[in-house]
Amino acid sequence: MLIDTHAHLTDEKFEGIADSIIQNFAQDRVEKVFCMATDKKSIELVFELSQKYPCIYAMLGIHPEDLDDWDIETKNRIIQLASNPKVVGIGEIGLDYHYCKDNKDKQIEVFVEQLKLAHELHLPVSIHNRDSIGDLLEILKSHKDLLSDGGVIHCFSESVEIYREIKKLGLKIGFGGTLTFKNSVTAPLVCKECDMTDFLIETDCPYLAPEPFRGKLNEPKYTSYVAEKIALIKGVSYDSVLEQNKANALSVFKKAGL
Numbered sequence: 001m002l003i004d005t006h007a008h009l010t011d012e013k014f015e016g017i018a019d020s021i022i023q024n025f026a027q028d029r030v031e032k033v034f035c036m037a038t039d040k041k042s043i044e045l046v047f048e049l050s051q052k053y054p055c056i057y058a059m060l061g062i063h064p065e066d067l068d069d070w071d072i073e074t075k076n077r078i079i080q081l082a083s084n085p086k087v088v089g090i091g092e093i094g095l096d097y098h099y100c101k102d103n104k105d106k107q108i109e110v111f112v113e114q115l116k117l118a119h120e121l122h123l124p125v126s127i128h129n130r131d132s133i134g135d136l137l138e139i140l141k142s143h144k145d146l147l148s149d150g151g152v153i154h155c156f157s158e159s160v161e162i163y164r165e166i167k168k169l170g171l172k173i174g175f176g177g178t179l180t181f182k183n184s185v186t187a188p189l190v191c192k193e194c195d196m197t198d199f200l201i202e203t204d205c206p207y208l209a210p211e212p213f214r215g216k217l218n219e220p221k222y223t224s225y226v227a228e229k230i231a232l233i234k235g236v237s238y239d240s241v242l243e244q245n246k247a248n249a250l251s252v253f254k255k256a257g258l
Ligand code: NI
Pocket: 006, 008, 036, 092, 204
């Protein structure tokens, strides 16, 4: 069975079709999907979805592109919702210097505050990183004590050396559609080198659909193509990749295994 560890099913691209996609999960062999919030509005939507469907788990947090939504009210709302069994982590949080470089200090401040929140709540984190690995690694190293509940650098696109640094911090790395792209070079190298216990499979849907659906609407069932690619690269069976993904996901998002 497939587990998607990073999805955005409340994205507006899924408006009107999210329910039918979720209702097809059983037939598509999708077992669990971890849905990420990014802003105030999606915190409510992701939580609602997790209450409606047993297979959907909620990750709550503010994405670096939605910094203005981080305030005391948001923090208190996350604390309130986190007592629910279906809220399994803090995400999507992190740094993004691709779209915005002029608010680095603010991004770092909000990221660290959410790492502290995750630590206080004993929850793992799903971390976004784009063109920001230097600062990200420095922050994670200097706040290693806040990472005791684990987490993942989602859609990992850095080098084997950076993977080893991330591993030392006790975090996992997420592989998605980009691993399957024909021009993908770094991700397959990291996939080949990484330990079987260190990866999580994800879509980041609605974006980053794997080959042969590149550019189309992505959805959780397409994690099968990522799993196939991992099996091919590592020279192991497809089923063993799915089993390992499930074990890895439940070792990070512990509340989902209870
Ligand atoms: Ni995402």
